Amino acid sequence: xxxxxxxxxxxxxxxxxxxxxxxxxxxxxxxxxxxxxxxxxxxxxxxxxxxxxxxxxxxxxxxxxxxxxxxxxxxxxxxxxxxxxxxxxxxxxxxxxxxxxxxxxxxxxxxxxxxxxxxxxxxxxxxxxxxxxxxxxxxxxxxxxxxxxxxxxxxxxxxxxxxxxxxxxxxxxxxxxxxxxxxxxxxxxxxxxxxxxxxxxxxxxxxxxxxxxxxxxxxxxxxxxxxxxxxxxxxxxxxxxxxxxxxxxxxxxxxxxxxxxxxxxxxxxxxxxxxxxxxx
Ligand code: NAD
Numbered sequence: 001x002x003x004x005x006x007x008x009x010x011x012x013x014x015x016x017x018x019x020x021x022x023x024x025x026x027x028x029x030x031x032x033x034x035x036x037x038x039x040x041x042x043x044x045x046x047x048x049x050x051x052x053x054x055x056x057x058x059x060x061x062x063x064x065x066x067x068x069x070x071x072x073x074x075x076x077x078x079x080x081x082x083x084x085x086x087x088x089x090x091x092x093x094x095x096x097x098x099x100x101x102x103x104x105x106x107x108x109x110x111x112x113x114x115x116x117x118x119x120x121x122x123x124x125x126x127x128x129x130x131x132x133x134x135x136x137x138x139x140x141x142x143x144x145x146x147x148x149x150x151x152x153x154x155x156x157x158x159x160x161x162x163x164x165x166x167x168x169x170x171x172x173x174x175x176x177x178x179x180x181x182x183x184x185x186x187x188x189x190x191x192x193x194x195x196x197x198x199x200x201x202x203x204x205x206x207x208x209x210x211x212x213x214x215x216x217x218x219x220x221x222x223x224x225x226x227x228x229x230x231x232x233x234x235x236x237x238x239x240x241x242x243x244x245x246x247x248x249x250x251x252x253x254x255x256x257x258x259x260x261x262x263x264x265x266x267x268x269x270x271x272x273x274x275x276x277x278x279x280x
Contacts, residue, residue: 003151003253005226007260010150011143011267015059018270022060025277033062034092034118034273035084039077039103040070045096052094055266061273064090074103078111085113091276092118094269118272121168129175136272141173143264144205144226145180153224153253155180159200162186163214163241164207169228173205194218212243216250225254228261 022032034056038049056063066080077095084090093116099105109117114124120136128135148155160182164170174186187197198204198218206214207228219225229241240257248254255261 002248002251005147005151005253005255005260007143007147007255007263010147011263013150014146014264014267015055015270018267018274019059021274025274026060030277031062031089032060032091032273032277033064033089034094035064035066035090036094036096037066037068037077037080038096039068039072040100041067042098045098049096051266052269055270056273059270059274061270070100072100072103074107077103077108081108081111085111085116090116092116092273094118116276118269118276120172120272126167126172129172132179136275137176137268138168138172139265139268139272140169140228140261141176142271143268144173144228144261145176146268147226147255147261147264148203148224151253153203155182155203158182158202160184160203160205161198161201162205162207163194163198164188164209164228166207169207173207177203177205206241208241210241211239212241214242215246216243219247219250221250222252223250225251226261227255227257230257230262 025032036049036052038045053063053065081093084093093112095108097105099108109121110123112122114122117125117136120138125135129137155177160177162170162174165186165188170186174184177184185197187194191197195218199220201220201223203224204219205226209229211231225242225247227240227242231239233239238258244256
């Protein structure tokens with residue numbers, strides 16, 4: 001039986017640690033606030049935003065909430081970000097993606113002061129990650145490193161294969177595994193012999209966006225499998241990019257969906273918010 005990596009429990013642990021740190025900061029007379037901006041009312045985004053605000057409340061971080069209409073212009077959004085960059089009582093700025101089509105996401109991400117870039121998407125944060133300088137880490141990959149470490153799985157010297165090369169998961173994941181001294185291969189939609197490459201992995205991180213694509217044919221006996229994917233099936237059931245029932249018997253440890261990587265993203269966002277205080 002594989003070890004089931006419990007993202008719910010580990011994320012709860014990280015949130016408790018954040019709560020303690022915030023309480024200590026408050027005792028020193030400091031306060032901490034996160035601006036959360038949603039443009040439009042995409043239902044999935046509304047759920048994410050609500051969960052992020054709830055997590056803030058639990059930890060003791062004030063959330064400054066902006067719900068802007070769908071037709072908001074890029075200039076209006078950039079003006080708001082400009083104001084928040086200047087505000088001393090705002091430590092972090094989070095713009096919920098995706099944005100409506102009239103707004104260019106890259107321009108918006110670049111407008112956020114890197115000292116308040118708690119999502120870790122600003123090119124300066126990404127550059128800092130690549131050269132090992134201090135900066136905010138992209139939340140999902142940072143959460144995966146915590147899942148591995150806190151489950152007693154060492155990365156050093158391991159063959160790590162990442163499937164997917166997106167800017168928010170695949171690429172930062174590869175750099176973080178490298179930083180932990182893993183031997184890293186990044187695969188993607190043009191990779192030849194994907195199964196053979198994946199079968200080399202001691203640690204396989206799957207971020208493809210295709211429900212249940214990864215079966216045991218891609219997995220070496222005893223490998224650790226991290227499933228980043230999240231999909232809603234008919235009947236409201238959730239599944240990942242990995243076919244859990246098929247893969248679980250052959251691997252040594254695996255993250256479930258739900259309850260694996262998902263809860264870690266918000267926990268690491270909270271962690272970044274707490275860290276933002278030392279940068280501002
Ligand atoms: P994306 O669509 O931006 O990237 C997918 C990547 O998979 C691409 O780099 C592509 O090259 C690769 N790919 C596509 N088809 C492939 C194939 N047949 N073989 C090999 N590689 C292939 O997706 P993303 O934003 O990185 O997200 C990936 C998944 O993770 C999605 O299901 C998303 O919903 C989920 N996700 C979850 C969290 C979380 O908090 N749990 C956070 C971000 C993303």
